[in-house]
Amino acid sequence: MxxxxxxxxxxxxxxxxxxxxxxxxxxxxxxxxxxxxxxxxxxxxxxxxxxxxxxxxxxxxxxxxxxxxxxxxxxxxxxxxxxxxxxxxxxxxxxxxxxxxxxxxxxxxxxxxxxxxxxxxxxxxxxxxxxxxxxxxxxxxxxxxxxxxxxxxxxxxxxxxxxxxxxxxxxxxxxxxxxxxxxxxxxxxxxxxxxxxxxxxxxxxxxxxxxxxxxxxxxxxxxxxxxxxxxxxxxxxxxxxxxxxWRRWSQYRRLRPLWLTMREVTPYELVRIPWWSSLGRRHLRRTCDIRDGLRLLSPRTDRDARQGSQGHTTRPGAVRPEAARHVSMVTTALRTMSGTHPDGADGHLESMLAGDDDELVRLSEALRVLAVPRPGSDHTPGSPAVPQTAVIGGPHPDSPPAHAGRAER
CATH class of the missing domain: 1.20.1070 (Rhopdopsin 7-helix transmembrane proteins)
Known part of the structure; x- marks a missing residue:
């Protein structure tokens, strides 16, 4: 040597x-x-x-x-x-x-x-x-x-x-x-x-x-x-x-549809973090934003889930009126994950707020599937599209979100 x-x-x-x-x-x-x-x-x-x-x-x-x-x-x-x-x-x-x-x-x-x-x-x-x-x-x-x-x-x-x-x-x-x-x-x-x-x-x-x-x-x-x-x-x-x-990065990426939805239904501006922040900090910030939004929506999603698939007009509440279609998306996704029982969505929401991030990923994946744009629809890039059957009230499903111009943090 x-x-x-x-x-x-x-x-x-x-x-x-x-x-x-x-x-x-x-x-x-x-x-x-x-x-x-x-x-x-x-x-x-x-x-x-x-x-x-x-x-x-x-x-x-x-x-x-x-x-x-x-x-x-x-x-x-x-x-x-x-x-x-x-x-x-x-x-x-x-x-x-x-x-x-x-x-x-x-x-x-x-x-x-x-x-x-x-x-x-x-x-x-x-x-x-x-x-x-x-x-x-x-x-x-x-x-x-x-x-x-x-x-x-x-x-x-x-x-x-x-x-x-x-x-x-x-x-x-x-x-x-x-x-x-x-x-x-x-x-x-x-x-x-x-x-x-x-x-x-x-x-x-x-x-x-x-x-x-x-x-x-x-x-x-x-x-x-x-x-x-x-x-x-x-x-x-x-x-x-x-x-x-890799697991955290995969979760962070798969949580994007749900996080974009929460951006539209939250009545206040979400906290921004620097672009150079670590993956751990960005992942934590994204999950916190999602959980805060779900807590805000919990009374409405519970009420919508109990009414099942019967159409109704979304009433005024804690969220902006123009975000009603996003509320309907969350409700539909929760019903899809919970089965057909009226109380299933509320139970799933409680377990997601108290459990780990895997449940949030499942909800985000369900939203992603529901948000597949229909052929010929004018889908706005960066925001989830909503099928006609998922809308319970609010603006037309093909209209752009109110805050689509906000850049992701």
Whole structure:
């Protein structure tokens, strides 16, 4: 692996962390958000301090030959503990059980870090090694123990991570299962990285030179393993976010016919929001406008629904007289959704005002079907057309709405 790959991974992880900073600041109390946000800079730190140019610079600044070795080992150990902690938090479960597992993980890996620093202080490493520290000092007292301890601690963390994710992947489906499988793949490759390092060290103990396995093959395996794990951790959250965004956008678009109708029956000017507002804010504003309009129309739609299909003239009320055809559209759509029972429209209206947005979408879809213009009708773009059978009173169904010129917010 060349130096470019080390810093490329650092750049990718740093950008991913920067994108998550706003969410981290908004949801700092969420343990899952904190765990993911902590893991990204730790992963970037591992590859940054493991790059040969950084190793040489750190050794020069500290004035201690090979000081980067225990530094990188400690960062890898902390990142390994963070991986296990993230998996524990991600999986969930009883709070006391998660806290006990977290305390065990933090305590065990804190002891490993202390042991690494102590063994390095006891050992003797006068010759600076930028790429082959593991194999060069594989037979040096105390340093060989530090190297083996670090590899075993990392291997244990990867093994626990892979085992937990594999068991969990058999219980879930969808993007979460795909992400877990990727994490398990990365864990297997991580164990392969540990095996390459131990194989090269064992060869040194036996008097052979297999340093290429440690200096050439192992870093490439580690790079692929880290990539699989990063994608595995990010995929479920990104996929869930994209799914939620698409669902909200679909609802926002499908609510347009009902929202346009509410614009015509509301006697006051609806609140405008800036065009650059987020989709979430625009969706909330649209649903609020619709619910306010339906509350305003509830006495009239109830009365019209009880009178069934018998024609009558719309009486003066809370809405503008020129909006009577839109009131009739809502009443007809409610009757269509509720069946032929006179009380069905009122029941549907109450459930929509108290329920989620799916009912509003159903009403909007019903309005859209009713608003299909008849052949030869002079339909005004941007406002729903009304079939002749849907009109109970008011202006001619083909006349333009009173406020058709208002631009959508």
């Amino acid at each position: 060349t130096n470019v790959f080390f810093y490329l991974v650092v750049g990718v992880l740093s950008v991913a962390f920067a994108l998550r900073v706003p969410r981290l600041l908004r949801h700092w109390r969420d343990p899952l958000v904190r765990s993911v946000s902590l893991l990204l800079p730790l992963g970037a730190a591992v590859f940054f301090f493991a790059a040969p140019p950084t190793i040489a610079q750190v050794n020069t600044l500290t004035g201690i030959a090979n000081f980067s070795a225990p530094l990188v080992y400690c960062i890898v150990t902390v990142a390994s503990a963070a991986l296990i902690h993230l998996t524990i938090t991600w999986r969930g479960g009883p709070e006391d059980r998660r806290q006990a597992a977290t305390r065990w993980c933090v305590g065990a890996y804190a002891v490993v870090c202390a042991g690494q620093l102590t063994l390095f202080a006891l050992g003797d490493a006068p010759d600076e090694r930028l790429r082959d520290f593991d194999t060069y000092y594989a037979t040096t007292p105390y340093l060989r123990e530090m190297i083996v301890l670090s590899l075993l601690a990392y291997g244990a963390a990867i093994g626990v991570l892979g085992r937990l994710c594999w068991r969990w992947s058999r219980e879930v489906t969808g993007l979460l299962r795909t992400g877990l499988i990727l994490i398990v793949t990365g864990a297997v490759l991580g164990l392969g990285y540990v095996a390459c390092k131990l194989l090269a060290i064992g060869a040194r103990w036996a008097g052979h030179d297999w340093d290429g396995v440690s200096t050439a093959l192992a870093p490439n395996v580690s790079f692929v393993a880290s990539l699989c794990q990063c994608v595995g951790f990010v995929l479920p959250s990104v996929g869930q976010g994209l799914t939620g965004w």
